[in-house]
Amino acid sequence: MVTKAPAAPGSRRRAVSVDMKAQRRREILAAALRLLERQPYEMITMSAVAVAAGVAKGTTYLYFPTREALFLSLLAEHYENWFDALDAYRAPSPPAADAWTVWAARELAARPLFLRLVAVLHAVLETNVPVDEVLAFKRRLAERVARSGGALERTLDLPAGCGTRLLLWLQAIVPGLAQMAAPPAPLHAALRSDPALAGFLIDFAPELQALLATVVRGMQGAVGSST
Structure with a gap:
């Protein structure tokens, strides 16, 4: 059985529908929450959130300025x-x-x-x-x-x-x-x-x-x- 390698950050399909955008937003929030469970707020960057969510850094700014x-x-x-x-x-x-x-x-x-x-x-x-x-x-x-x-x-x-x-x-x-x-x-x-x-x-x-x-x-x- 061949195991599929995880997608690199930023390589995921772009969210285009309303449902896909809502799901992507939830994924970014969930990633931020996981980081907050492990470290202080001050140490968390948008880059780290993007990596944790499996998206490009620029994608996070499409949802949160x-x-x-x-x-x-x-x-x-x-x-x-x-x-x-x-x-x-x-x-x-x-x-x-x-x-x-x-x-x-x-x-x-x-x-x-x-x-x-x-x-x-x-x-x-x-x-x-x-x-x-x-x-x-x-x-x-x-x-x-x-x-x-x-x-x-x-x-x-x-x-x-x-x-x-x-x-x-x-x-x-x-x-x-x-x-x-x-x-x-x-x-x-x-x-x-x-x-x-x-x-x-x-x-x-x-x-x-x-x-x-x-x-x-x-x-x-x-x-x-x-x-």
Whole structure:
């Protein structure tokens, strides 16, 4: 049996139909995701993505004008998956807030690539993407935040508008906690060896759960104090 040699990058048939172009776009995104699983975002180039996807470097630019645009599209997919999980959550018997904070912290901890992309959203990804594409991304995000925020208010018995606010706060808080929980190995070892600095070594999920519980209780308390 003769084994067919893999096609060299750039030798694949050009995508001409709508379906073929959509498939090629998915392949490029999947290649970028595989690279992100193995190395920091800063080390990934469009050339590396092209090689991983089995296409010419120029082909990647037919679908994404910049590296940041590519990873912004990838982040958009991760956001959709997160909101789908959030919308599918069903609280058990009361206290619903306690159960939700535990679930949310564990669910986000199980999405490390999502956390890494969110961490570079504002300072990196949005800085080298056409403004109209950034605005389109933010409009989709705003729609999901409003929809999921409303459902969250019913689940946790929060005042109107607090669900949306809570989700926006999550977007700001979660990346910082995730980065703090995963310092470089040499720094981690140094922190462990100094009792005065041990407080900087945190466990992401429990810390996030404690923070969320405090915020949700505060929002629920605001309802009681205003009635």
